[in-house]
Amino acid sequence: MGLVREAERGAGCWERAAGEGAAVRGDSAWARLKRDRLALAGLVMLSIVVAVAVLAPYLAPNDPVKVDLQHRLAPPSAQYPLGTDHLGRxxxxxxxxxxxxxxxxxxxxLTAVLLLGLPLGILAGYCGGWVDNLIMRLVDILLAFPGLVLALVIAGTLGPGLLNVMLALALVWWVGxxxxxxxxxxxxxxxxxxLAARACGTSRWGIIIRHILPNVLSPVIVLATLDMGKLILAISGLSFLxxxxxxxxxxWGAMLNDGRPYLQVAPQLTLYPGLCIMTVVLAFNxxxxGLRDALDPRLTTRL
Incomplete structure (x- = not known):
C-alpha cells in the first residue's frame, strides 16, 4: 500500500508538472510565433483566404457557373473584374x-487522414507486439509505392469526383x-x-487519452499544417487530370485544366488559379x- 501511495503521489506530481510545463510552452510558443514575421504573414494570408471562402456568396460579383457565350474571353470590366473564361463565366x-x-x-x-493515422499510430506504438507488426507491415507495403501514383490509381479506379479523390488521398496519406x-x-x-500512472492502476485507454495523446498533438499539428499545402497541390493536380x-x-485545379487550351490567347485563365494555389500553399508552408519553431516537438518528450 505504501508503494501504491508513493506511486499515486508521483503520478500527481508528474501530472501537475506536465500541466505547468504545457502552460509555459503554450505561452512561449505563442510569443515565439508572434515574433516570426513570416509565420504571421502566412497566418494573415490564410485568414483572408478562409474569410473569402466563408463569405463567397456575398463577395462573388456573379454566379460562378452561369454561362454567357456572348461575353466569352471578355477582358476585365465593371461587371467582370477579372474577365471571363471560354464559356463566359x-x-x-x-x-x-x-x-x-x-x-x-x-x-x-486531412481530417480523414488524421482519423486513420492518429489512432493506428498510437495503437502500434503503445500496444506493440502483433498489433504493431500488423500495422507497420501494412504501412511498409503502402510506402513501397509512390504516394501520388498510388492515389492516382485509386482515384482512377473509384471514378472521377472530389469524394473519390479525398478517399484516395486519405488511403495513401495516413501511413506517414x-x-x-x-x-x-x-x-x-x-x-x-x-510509468507512474500505470503503477497507480490507470487503464490503458486512460493513459492513452490523458498522457500519450496530449504529448503527440503538437508535432501532429505542425505536420498537418505543412501537409495542407501538399494536399491542396495533390487535389489540384488530380482535378487538372x-x-x-x-x-x-x-x-482551382479544374480551372487550370479548362484554361490550358487557351494558354496563348488568354493566359489569365491559368494564371489566376495558379497564383491562388501558389499563395495558399506558400501561406501554409x-x-x-513558424509552428514547427514555436512548438518544438522535442519539448513534448522532456517531461
Missing part, C-alpha cells in the same frame, strides 16, 4: 468559390502519420509519468515552419 467569382472547394476538400481529406506518431509514442510511453472536381464545379 466570371473568373473572379469562380476563384472565390474555388477557394471554398479547394480548402474544404483539403480539410476533409502512423509511422511518425508510432515513433513519438514509443518515446513517450517510457517516461516516468506514464480530370479525376477531381467535375464541370461546372469551380475548383510559412505558418507550418
Amino acid at each position: 466570371c473568373i473572379l467569382s469562380r476563384l472565390i468559390y474555388g477557394a471554398r472547394v479547394s480548402l474544404g476538400t483539403a480539410a476533409l481529406a 502519420y502512423a509511422r511518425v506518431i508510432r515513433g513519438m509514442v514509443l518515446a513517450v510511453k517510457e517516461k516516468e509519468f506514464v 480530370g479525376l477531381g472536381a467535375q464541370p461546372p464545379t469551380p475548383e 510559412l505558418l507550418g515552419d
Whole structure:
C-alpha cells in the first residue's frame, strides 16, 4: 500500500508538472510565433483566404457557373473584374468559390487522414507486439509505392469526383502519420509519468487519452499544417487530370485544366488559379515552419 501511495503521489506530481510545463510552452510558443514575421504573414494570408471562402456568396460579383457565350474571353470590366473564361463565366467569382472547394476538400481529406493515422499510430506504438507488426507491415507495403501514383490509381479506379479523390488521398496519406506518431509514442510511453500512472492502476485507454495523446498533438499539428499545402497541390493536380472536381464545379485545379487550351490567347485563365494555389500553399508552408519553431516537438518528450 505504501508503494501504491508513493506511486499515486508521483503520478500527481508528474501530472501537475506536465500541466505547468504545457502552460509555459503554450505561452512561449505563442510569443515565439508572434515574433516570426513570416509565420504571421502566412497566418494573415490564410485568414483572408478562409474569410473569402466563408463569405463567397456575398463577395462573388456573379454566379460562378452561369454561362454567357456572348461575353466569352471578355477582358476585365465593371461587371467582370477579372474577365471571363471560354464559356463566359466570371473568373473572379469562380476563384472565390474555388477557394471554398479547394480548402474544404483539403480539410476533409486531412481530417480523414488524421482519423486513420492518429489512432493506428498510437495503437502500434503503445500496444506493440502483433498489433504493431500488423500495422507497420501494412504501412511498409503502402510506402513501397509512390504516394501520388498510388492515389492516382485509386482515384482512377473509384471514378472521377472530389469524394473519390479525398478517399484516395486519405488511403495513401495516413501511413506517414502512423509511422511518425508510432515513433513519438514509443518515446513517450517510457517516461516516468506514464510509468507512474500505470503503477497507480490507470487503464490503458486512460493513459492513452490523458498522457500519450496530449504529448503527440503538437508535432501532429505542425505536420498537418505543412501537409495542407501538399494536399491542396495533390487535389489540384488530380482535378487538372480530370479525376477531381467535375464541370461546372469551380475548383482551382479544374480551372487550370479548362484554361490550358487557351494558354496563348488568354493566359489569365491559368494564371489566376495558379497564383491562388501558389499563395495558399506558400501561406501554409510559412505558418507550418513558424509552428514547427514555436512548438518544438522535442519539448513534448522532456517531461
